[in-house]
Amino acid sequence: MRNLLILVIIIFGIVLVKIRFDTSTVTKYPESFDSVEIKHKIFGLDALNDKEKAIYTIWWLEAEVNNGGFNQYFWNSAGDDAALSLQSLNKIGATKTAKLLKKAIDVAFSGSLPLTRDDRQKQLEIDEDKKIEALGELDDRFYEYQEDFYKMLNEFGEK
Numbered sequence: 001m002r003n004l005l006i007l008v009i010i011i012f013g014i015v016l017v018k019i020r021f022d023t024s025t026v027t028k029y030p031e032s033f034d035s036v037e038i039k040h041k042i043f044g045l046d047a048l049n050d051k052e053k054a055i056y057t058i059w060w061l062e063a064e065v066n067n068g069g070f071n072q073y074f075w076n077s078a079g080d081d082a083a084l085s086l087q088s089l090n091k092i093g094a095t096k097t098a099k100l101l102k103k104a105i106d107v108a109f110s111g112s113l114p115l116t117r118d119d120r121q122k123q124l125e126i127d128e129d130k131k132i133e134a135l136g137e138l139d140d141r142f143y144e145y146q147e148d149f150y151k152m153l154n155e156f157g158e159k
């Protein structure tokens with residue numbers, strides 16, 4: 001009986017957490033990022049829907065590139081989701097930024113994005129100065145913000 005009660009409490013707790021972090025009612029980006037990030041930490045990337053994945057990956061792309069450029073983005077763990085970021089940018093209609101990210105992948109990794117952070121870091125160190133210079137030019141284009149991520153993310157999935 002005690003085990004059944006514990007199981008019921010655990011299931012109830014999981015249901016409450018899922019309800020609490022249901023981001024479908026949070027429509028405004030960037031405020032919606034906090035709920036998405038918590039949901040990601042608790043349940044993982046696979047638990048996020050397409051809009052939440054877009055919010056999560058694009059937020060980290062923007063944060064890392066604004067802080068230290070594409071080189072930093074690829075070097076850090078946020079770069080683990082670069083392929084999903086590229087896909088998300090295209091899904092929300094941010095094709096100019098998607099092209100910049102694709103070009104950065106081409107510059108840093110000859111078009112073939114490594115699957116692990118360690119492999120990305122090793123490849124970034126090859127011809128590092130040349131890559132940093134080329135990525136720096138792409139950083140400058142990124143900073144021009146040719147697309148309104150906030151609006152695009154807020155409208156994504158509403159059509």
